[in-house]
Amino acid sequence: MPPKVEFEVSKLVNEFCHLSVLYADLMPQDLAMGILQNKAYQRRNWRLREDAVRLELQRISPFSSDSEWYRFTTGLMKRNQSGNFESMATHSRFVEFFQDLRQRHATGFDEIWKETRPRLTEYQYDFLSQWAPISDKVLSRLHSLARNHWQTEKIRVRYIDCLCGGFAWNESIGLSTVPDMDIQKKLLAHELSELITPQQITLEELRKAGLDTEITHTVVDMLAYFSVRDLLAKPNPPNRERKGLRPNPSYYPAADVLFPVFERYAEDPSIYADFSSFVQDMILGLQSLPRGMMPKMLASVPL
Numbered sequence: 001m002p003p004k005v006e007f008e009v010s011k012l013v014n015e016f017c018h019l020s021v022l023y024a025d026l027m028p029q030d031l032a033m034g035i036l037q038n039k040a041y042q043r044r045n046w047r048l049r050e051d052a053v054r055l056e057l058q059r060i061s062p063f064s065s066d067s068e069w070y071r072f073t074t075g076l077m078k079r080n081q082s083g084n085f086e087s088m089a090t091h092s093r094f095v096e097f098f099q100d101l102r103q104r105h106a107t108g109f110d111e112i113w114k115e116t117r118p119r120l121t122e123y124q125y126d127f128l129s130q131w132a133p134i135s136d137k138v139l140s141r142l143h144s145l146a147r148n149h150w151q152t153e154k155i156r157v158r159y160i161d162c163l164c165g166g167f168a169w170n171e172s173i174g175l176s177t178v179p180d181m182d183i184q185k186k187l188l189a190h191e192l193s194e195l196i197t198p199q200q201i202t203l204e205e206l207r208k209a210g211l212d213t214e215i216t217h218t219v220v221d222m223l224a225y226f227s228v229r230d231l232l233a234k235p236n237p238p239n240r241e242r243k244g245l246r247p248n249p250s251y252y253p254a255a256d257v258l259f260p261v262f263e264r265y266a267e268d269p270s271i272y273a274d275f276s277s278f279v280q281d282m283i284l285g286l287q288s289l290p291r292g293m294m295p296k297m298l299a300s301v302p303l
């Protein structure tokens with residue numbers, strides 16, 4: 001049985017991310033330049049930034065790495081045995097500070113939430129009506145493409161209004177919303193694929209071969225794409241697919257050359273004994289390409 005994907009609209013998660021986006025310059029750099037880099041949101045809410053909060057965040061410096069931030073954020077999505085959110089039950093200066101800000105309504109989020117909550121709730125309702133009939137299919141498909149087992153019975157998904165894109169961590173996913181529901185299905189499939197694709201295997205094989213290790217992310221997105229493609233609305237005209245679905249070569253290195261490789265694999269994953277054999281074959285294919293076709297790969301240093 002594939003895991004159950006559970007959706008919820010959470011003020012706590014949204015409020016924490018609001019703070020993270022507003023003070024992105026004090027967050028881990030990769031996040032500040034990635035999912036927290038919502039410039040429109042920052043511009044719109046710039047007046048909510050306060051020196052006192054900035055100074056205190058600077059002093060506490062609560063998240064020294066991406067993973068610490070992910071751990072904290074996903075700990076706001078699940079409750080411990082006494083019914084409190086895991087991250088809020090930990091004792092740290094940041095938790096105290098965040099509690100205090102919330103109690104004093106000092107993050108400026110209450111006003112924003114009045115408008116955001118009904119919008120996210122409605123969006124979630126619409127999305128669920130389309131996702132529910134295909135959820136099990138996408139998850140089983142990912143399971144058979146990744147040749148891996150789901151590690152959990154439940155996956156939590158939270159819509160986070162101020163985020164750019166999404167993230168997946170253990171059994172939790174945070175996602176922003178996009179108007180096109182098919183693209184949203186693909187985004188969710190991408191985060192689900194992050195959870196089940198054996199990235200370590202891919203990473204090690206790419207390293208051994210001296211290839212760009214970012215291709216690991218291309219593999220994640222390819223499996224996501226082929227897990228949902230046949231469940232989306234048929235393109236019209238049939239040969240013109242909408243943008244944003246197919247792995248985009250400007251984000252995912254080697255996406256163009258790898259596309260037919262994955263297409264063949266998706267038709268019949270059993271042509272390979274296991275995921276490693278598939279990855280090894282994919283790498284052989286990349287290595288046999290003329291150098292000029294893979295400029296990105298050559299730029300990276302083999303580890």
Ligand SMILES: [Zn+2]
Nearest residue numbers: 190194217220
């Ligand atoms: Zn990703």
